[in-house]
Amino acid sequence: MLLEQLTRAAADREAQALTRRRRIAHTACAPHQSVGAIDARPVPLLTFSSNDYLGLANHPAIAEALADGARRYGAGSGASHLVSGHSIAHAQLEQELARWLAPHIPQAQALYFCTGYMANLAVLTSLGTAGATLFCEALNHASLIDGARLARADVQRYPHGDLAALDAQLAAHTGGLKLIVTDSVFSMDGDIAPLAGLLALAERHDAWIIVDDAHGFGALGENGRGVLEHLGLRSERLIYIGTLGKAAGVAGAFVAAHATIIEHLVNTARPYIYTTAAPPAVAHALLTSLTIIAGEEGRQRRAQLGGLIATLRDGLGRLAAQAGWTLGESDTAIQPLIVGDNAAALALSAALEAEGIRVGAIRPPTVPAGTARLRITLSASHTAQDVQRLLDAIARAVPHREAA
Numbered sequence: 135m136l137l138e139q140l141t142r143a144a145a146d147r148e149a150q151a152l153t154r155r156r157r158i159a160h161t162a163c164a165p166h167q168s169v170g171a172i173d174a175r176p177v178p179l180l181t182f183s184s185n186d187y188l189g190l191a192n193h194p195a196i197a198e199a200l201a202d203g204a205r206r207y208g209a210g211s212g213a214s215h216l217v218s219g220h221s222i223a224h225a226q227l228e229q230e231l232a233r234w235l236a237p238h239i240p241q242a243q244a245l246y247f248c249t250g251y252m253a254n255l256a257v258l259t260s261l262g263t264a265g266a267t268l269f270c271e272a273l274n275h276a277s278l279i280d281g282a283r284l285a286r287a288d289v290q291r292y293p294h295g296d297l298a299a300l301d302a303q304l305a306a307h308t309g310g311l312k313l314i315v316t317d318s319v320f321s322m323d324g325d326i327a328p329l330a331g332l333l334a335l336a337e338r339h340d341a342w343i344i345v346d347d348a349h350g351f352g353a354l355g356e357n358g359r360g361v362l363e364h365l366g367l368r369s370e371r372l373i374y375i376g377t378l379g380k381a382a383g384v385a386g387a388f389v390a391a392h393a394t395i396i397e398h399l400v401n402t403a404r405p406y407i408y409t410t411a412a413p414p415a416v417a418h419a420l421l422t423s424l425t426i427i428a429g430e431e432g433r434q435r436r437a438q439l440g441g442l443i444a445t446l447r448d449g450l451g452r453l454a455a456q457a458g459w460t461l462g463e464s465d466t467a468i469q470p471l472i473v474g475d476n477a478a479a480l481a482l483s484a485a486l487e488a489e490g491i492r493v494g495a496i497r498p499p500t501v502p503a504g505t506a507r508l509r510i511t512l513s514a515s516h517t518a519q520d521v522q523r524l525l526d527a528i529a530r531a532v533p534h535r536e537a538a
């Protein structure tokens with residue numbers, strides 16, 4: 135019965151062009167990758183779909199630091215942080231991250247997690263206890279949505295970027311802890327949350343802000359410290375989550391917040407307490423990644439990325455207008471080309487793939503129905519020629535519209 139049910143569900147997905155398939159990369163994360171079945175000869179693809187915004191996932195110095203960490207600390211941590219898995223490498227990483235966020239969050243401490251998904255579950259369940267209310271932005275990442283589902287707090291959603299609506303919701307709410315929950319850079323749209331406005335609301339209504347900077351940390355800000363540096367924000371009310379598997383190129387995530395909040399998470403957050411600590415070597419490698427992000431090389435990589443974003447938007451704006459598609463309003467490395475129909479988005483993605491270019495087609499439920507899109511992501515390791523190749527291929531795929 136179960137297998138029949140699931141087979142029917144799979145057929146339904148297929149009929150709606152919603153089947154998801156994994157591709158196997160035979161080479162390291164980079165714009166030029168070899169991709170193919172496990173026993174086939176892989177084909178070269180130019181990819182615009184990773185979140186490796188600074189091109190650090192395959193950086194020799196970070197890979198070497200990972201190897202060095204493994205020689206020093208071995209392969210595994212052996213236990214959870216509260217049992218015996220917490221190493222000097224984890225502690226050094228947390229100390230450095232706390233220093234990075236200190237200009238933006240008074241008395242900041244940092245807590246390292248195995249993944250951003252877990253960090254989000256941890257923060258939302260530990261702070262969103264019964265009696266509290268989570269005010270969740272409509273386009274939040276799935277991990278924040280799941281955290282809100284798991285939390286005992288009441289959950290209210292506010293429309294995307296709508297400060298007036300949130301203001302009214304906060305005003306209507308009396309008593310109990312109020313937590314505003316938002317992505318900083320929206321993962322499928324690339325636009326940035328109005329955090330200064332959110333902070334003003336938080337102050338007016340005595341609320342706190344949980345901000346998930348998965349796509350900002352490393353990529354935004356003069357020193358790569360993320361969206362708070364980019365927007366010049368500072369407040370005790372900020373509870374910041376940064377992930378370390380995207381621009382930082384390795385794995386894991388961290389929460390940075392007032393020391394009292396971090397202490398509370400260490401003692402109460404189940405996704406922190408009941409899981410084996412990440413390998414210390416990973417934390418060790420991240421220290422090298424942070425050094426690169428903050429230094430001259432990081433600055434150059436962010437500048438290169440900024441130049442590529444401008445080139446891509448310039449070309450895509452014209453093509454989108456011709457095709458009747460919408461290029462999302464985004465200044466970040468995430469550039470959504472909204473096609474609308476699921477099958478049309480898949481067809482466009484397939485046309486690019488036929489030319490050796492890989493761009494993910496994002497369909498519901500990841501994005502709202504009718505807004506299927508190509509999610510183009512850029513990395514500092516792309517070249518201007520790579521971007522031009524993408525623009526040329528999209529130009530060839532633009533559907534011909536009948537003349538009026």
Ligand SMILES: *Cc1c(COP(=O)(O)O)cnc(C)c1O
Pocket residue numbers: 248249250251252254275277317321346348349377378379386387
């Ligand atoms: C990727 C992502 C996460 C999850 O982080 P992982 O470290 O990959 O688990 C959380 N929030 C947002 C907005 C993300 O894009």
